[in-house]
Amino acid sequence: MRRPSATPRRAAAASAAALTLALTATACGGEATPASGGELGGTTVTVAGVWTGSEQKNFTKVLDAFSEKTGAKTVFVPSGDNVSTFVGSKIEGGNAPDVVMVPQVGVLKQFAEQGWLLPLSEKTEQAADSGFAPVWKDYGTVGGTYYGLYFKAAHKSTVWYDPEAFTQAGVSEPTSFEELLRTGRTLADSGRPAFAIAGQDGWTLTDWFENIYLSQAGPEKYDRLARHEIPWTDESVVRALTTLGEVFGDEQLVAGGAQGALRTDFPGSVEQVFGPRPGAGMVYEGDFVGGVARDEFGRSPGEDALFFPFPAVDGGKAPVVSGGDAAVVLKEGKNADAGMKLLEFLATPEAAEVWAEAGGFLSPHKEVGLGAYADETARQTAESLVAAGDTVRFDMSDQAPAAFGGTKGAGEWKILQDFLRDPSDPAATAASLEAAAAKAYKD
Structure with a gap:
């Protein structure tokens, strides 16, 4: 992100014109x-x-390491x-x-199908084969060609x-979804x-759904729904929405109610839990919550900002949903060959360890030392992921066409926001999701 990716998707404030000016300035030595x-x-x-913010700052440290190694200048432009x-x-x-x-x-698939991407080099592909679980290469492959290296x-x-x-309420970490709801009410x-x-950001709502669906329906159905091989009106989707509605429809469980x-x-959701005026006990999202709690609110992950795994739902297995940012090389780039060299660097443990040390980062690379x-x-979540x-x-909405799974105010994001507002009819919501998905996958 779900966006963002996998990570917080804060909109860049700059307009396209401002971005062009920024690119010109940095290319001339301003921030390159x-x-x-x-x-x-x-x-x-x-x-x-x-x-x-801090993500851009920390990625710049990786680019600095590449520059030191190769002599290339680097320019980062927020998209x-x-x-x-x-x-x-x-x-x-x-x-x-x-x-x-x-x-x-x-x-990524859209870019590949439009012919915008260069296949990754043999060196990068070999690094992916040896350093990553096959699933990460699969997600970066389109039509049998490897285009995207998952770096973060x-x-x-x-x-x-x-x-x-938790101490004040006398509760402990729950191990099932039913216990999670009881803990929340206590x-x-x-x-x-x-x-x-964070209902204002629709991607967070897709993540709620995906964890429930993966645990409740299982990985095979998850994969089929992600590929739109079964419709969103399937009973398994209605069941997952019904379960999600138990959270959305209970004002004891949702800080500020649906409107809030x-x-x-x-x-803002992280601030409600870890900020100076706490208004909620928990926030569900990815490992990057810890980085925000630390960087923005002075909390120490592992001490006064803790986490537990999203619990199993209805006797299923505890889900492990991931997201990620894949590096791709554009054919139209003026220095695409040098861009390919950057990806060869990003495929190494050395590159990942630069950001790992800075914080707010997980690598799918098996050879990145936990001590980094x-x-x-961070070590616990990295170990669990690998x-x-x-x-x-992989995050289901991120696998979908952007019109359905990745567009603010449209598709799944908007429909789940409407469901948060009124979760009384899961079947109708499923029908709306299917109508939007059918159009997006057809287009």
């Missing part, structure tokens, strides 16, 4: 990494992605949430970046909580609503 001697000395590699529109406009204007960090499988991953099956709230009775829900949740964005991560919580191997399932 200075070149030194090396095989790519005198070359500038432009990278576009959704990252802003905003709609990567597809941004890249399309840049290609049309003759100003395409060399590399794009793509936060959605569906968008997210563990999107973590529920974060304030231990002080929290509410003690003075804090259970969950801060719909006014809350992702950073900034804190014990250990899951091919049982990991």
